[in-house]
Amino acid sequence: MDRSELARLFRQVRDGATSVEEAVRQVGTSPFEDLGYAKPDLHRGIRTGRSEVIYGASKTAEQIQGIACSLIAAGQSVVLVTRLDAEKAQQTEELLAKDARTKTTKVRYDEISGLMVVGDMPAPDGIGYVVVACAGTSDLYCAEEAALTAEVCHSRVERLYDVGVAGIHRLLSYADVLQGASAVVAVAGMEGALASVIGGLCACPVIACPTSVGYGASFNGLAALLAMLNSCSSGTSVVNIDNGFGAGYQAALIDHIQTRG
Helix, strand or coil, rough: CHHHHHHHHHHHHHCCCCHHHHHHHHCCCCCCCCCCCCEEEEEEEHCCCCCCCCCCCCCCCHHHHHHHHHHHHHHCCCCEECCCCCHHHHHHHHHHHHCCCCCCCEEEEEEECCEEEEEEECCCCCCCEEEEEEEHHHHHHHHHHHHHHHCCCCCCEEEEEEHHHHHHHHHHHHHHHHCCCEEEEECCCCCCCCCHHHHCCCCCCEEEEECCCCHHHHHHHHHHHHHHHHCCCCCCCEEECCHHHHHHHHHHHHCCCCCCC
């Protein structure tokens, strides 16, 4: 349950659609559930505004299914799972379909980003929109991780893909889109120059996300990371290599900065 779901529950009590007892039951759940192998944080959304996310790498399909079911049973309307390969995603989806708590819940898997969304995608309610721009098609895995994360976090996303500095006219043709954004995620590997260029075009915060795309002296994204950390464009922050999730999450927080209660 996050803050928007909590507010909706309170409105239902006010309007008589939900009893006080039912509201107390939903809000009064333990802050976490001890599953043995994991302790899902059931109140994170109430504290921070955004609910628990499941990191899928190194977890089994059974563990992911168990955590997701725990969160949904506690009232979380959508669960994001990161870093899933297609095989584990299929296994997880089959397990969710067999569980009474989630058998009718919509499940969507995006193979490009490796993200799974359990539940309905929320409607955007930010102050504007988030732009996710990536330098090349090879960076799409990370760009889509950022874009889908921001969408799960209630932001509208504009995607600008294959707009790297080697053909800078492609990026400049979207100057109006960049200028109107609440936040921009700039995803690039190789030398990572895209973030600095975008930082010089935008009035909003820019989150630079280096990718491991490249070879030789790119050192699996280290060159792009160092270039972004040394950017002379004011208002540019940097996340870790291939951390599209972190970049998209941060952008969505910025997009909602004036809407928090």
